[in-house]
């Protein structure tokens with residue numbers, strides 16, 4: 001899979017799969033995906049006058065291990081012998097955000113699998129808001145949760161459904177195109193939202209019923225410097241900070257009622 005990315009491109013008249021990567025304080029980065037280079041080179045020529053430089057990068061094989069709890073891989077064939085007993089998810093790199101390589105996803109996977117490993121319920125419900133490739137909901141389904149994933153982006157939902165099929169988890173994970181900031185939110189034991197800090201601030205006031213019914217909350221996608229405003233806002237809604245972690249510039253926060 002090749003990825004062409006540029007902050008100067010728009011999605012207008014674009015027939016190739018693509019994802020808009022939000023970057024707080026900077027214009028969103030548009031990533032366009034193709035299994036071959038030719039259509040991307042063609043696009044590059046077509047939109048030449050407008051864009052000075054486009055980065056075309058082949059997406060590489062990746063593997064991510066979350067302790068002994070989960071192994072995310074883009075290629076099942078290259079799993080080391082010692083890792084073969086670990087529950088495994090196959091997620092391809094692109095065409096939706098969420099291969100596990102990004103720090104925000106990585107932190108969510110740590111907290112999510114830790115929550116599920118210690119959950120007293122045999123089949124907890126996990127709601128993944130902004131599911132992208134479905135990676136978090138599928139990780140939860142792999143841990144026997146009843147998983148629900150929502151995303152605004154139809155390409156992301158298509159990709160999440162595809163990932164559910166290839167991991168044979170389509171009976172445990174349901175994905176829908178839904179705006180998490182508008183639709184009524186279903187009950188859940190755990191809500192995980194790897195969104196951006198401004199969206200998280202809009203989400204918090206919608207979670208009062210969940211706090212009362214003892215839902216756990218994992219909030220990620222929080223840039224360094226923004227974490228205290230999220231903690232203050234959550235405390236204002238009477239959520240208690242339970243865990244916090246940082247990878248590079250990104251923070252992840254876990255709250256309980």
Ligand SMILES: C[S@@+](CC[C@H](N)C(=O)[O-])C[C@H]1O[C@@H](n2cnc3c(N)ncnc32)[C@H](O)[C@@H]1O
Pocket residue numbers: 097098099100104105108128129130131132133134135136150151152153156178179180181194195199221
């Ligand atoms: C940072 S990505 C996270 C993807 C994946 N959950 C992960 O952890 O790797 C954020 C996702 O949220 C989606 N999104 C943004 N605003 C949303 C909203 N209001 N409702 C639902 N999804 C939204 C975007 O389309 C994108 O796929």
